[in-house]
Amino acid sequence: MKIRPLRSNDIPSLLELSQQAGWNQTQADWERMIALAPDACHGIEADDRIVSSTTGIRHGHDLAWIGMVLTHEAHRGRGYATALVQHAIDHLRDKVAWIKLDATDTGKPVYARLGFQDETEVQRWERKPGPVEKASSYLIHEYAVDPSFDRAYFGAYRVPLLNALRRDGESCFVVGYGYAMSRPGARARHLGPCVVRSTEAARALVEDVLAKHGGESVIWDLFPSNADAVRLAKQYGFQPMRHLTRMALPCRPDVLPILRNESSVFAIAGFEYG
Numbered sequence: 001m002k003i004r005p006l007r008s009n010d011i012p013s014l015l016e017l018s019q020q021a022g023w024n025q026t027q028a029d030w031e032r033m034i035a036l037a038p039d040a041c042h043g044i045e046a047d048d049r050i051v052s053s054t055t056g057i058r059h060g061h062d063l064a065w066i067g068m069v070l071t072h073e074a075h076r077g078r079g080y081a082t083a084l085v086q087h088a089i090d091h092l093r094d095k096v097a098w099i100k101l102d103a104t105d106t107g108k109p110v111y112a113r114l115g116f117q118d119e120t121e122v123q124r125w126e127r128k129p130g131p132v133e134k135a136s137s138y139l140i141h142e143y144a145v146d147p148s149f150d151r152a153y154f155g156a157y158r159v160p161l162l163n164a165l166r167r168d169g170e171s172c173f174v175v176g177y178g179y180a181m182s183r184p185g186a187r188a189r190h191l192g193p194c195v196v197r198s199t200e201a202a203r204a205l206v207e208d209v210l211a212k213h214g215g216e217s218v219i220w221d222l223f224p225s226n227a228d229a230v231r232l233a234k235q236y237g238f239q240p241m242r243h244l245t246r247m248a249l250p251c252r253p254d255v256l257p258i259l260r261n262e263s264s265v266f267a268i269a270g271f272e273y274g
């Protein structure tokens with residue numbers, strides 16, 4: 001078994017992996033992940049193609065996020081995912097305080113064996129296409145990433161990710177309250193991240209995204225502990241589709257927890273980013 005860094009010419013086989021699992025990532029998503037972390041996205045090759053993958057994106061020195069843990073159906077149960085996640089941990093352990101990920105029920109046992117512990121629940125909600133009228137009177141602007149605002153709520157520095165998502169998608173902003181982004185996906189438009197310190201401003205931002213993209217299915221990944229986000233999702237016709245477990249691994253015995261303000265995180269960036 002040989003582990004090697006992912007390159008952009010692996011993208012056709014990587015897309016096949018994410019499509020086989022029914023995931024929403026596009027070619028642009030894989031390109032973005034490899035560009036954000038060229039030294040921490042790895043794969044295992046067989047028959048001249050990547051058959052197992054992981055990404056590991058660092059959010060400053062506090063946090064790294066493992067994602068895109070996928071093994072081709074024909075190559076499962078051979079220890080590939082375990083080896084890649086272990087490799088990612090070894091690579092990231094001395095660079096950050098915490099490593100986290102959002103685990104599917106199939107992935108969870110792999111991570112638990114490697115020392116990850118359950119932290120909280122995240123849910124994917126989905127809305128079928130349908131028109132949305134803009135009712136909110138908030139003025140919506142284009143978003144220019146404000147590092148200290150996002151960090152105060154997300155809990156770690158993720159400006160390179162936010163800038164990359166902004167370039168590849170759309171973003172909107174209510175001055176003084178917060179922002180929302182959305183990007184194209186293979187199955188549905190992805191709403192998130194959305195960090196806002198008022199429910200009514202969050203409503204204005206969600207409404208802005210849905211009014212522009214009423215003709216598309218939209219997915220929204222949220223913390224069910226944020227009751228306002230759940231209420232908004234229901235009001236706009238979203239339904240819960242999947243639940244995942246956020247899991248965390250401290251990289252040193254003395255690390256302090258990352259303080260995230262879940263009540264203002266209306267949408268996470270995605271299971272592959274946190």
Ligand SMILES: CC(C)(COP(=O)(O)OP(=O)(O)OC[C@H]1O[C@@H](n2cnc3c(N)ncnc32)[C@H](O)[C@@H]1OP(=O)(O)O)[C@@H](O)C(=O)NCCC(=O)NCCS
Pocket residue numbers: 021052068069070071072075076077078079080081082083102103104106107108109110
């Ligand atoms: C989850 C997933 C990545 C696991 O990939 P994998 O390469 O098969 O994982 P591993 O082989 O490392 O471990 C999986 C199982 O195989 C077992 N295994 C490991 N090495 C083995 C070997 N040499 N021979 C037989 N079984 C082995 C593991 O013990 C584990 O068993 P479990 O059923 O008790 O958990 C894969 O099933 C997948 O792509 N699923 C769809 C996408 C998904 O949910 N990804 C996780 C996102 S969080």
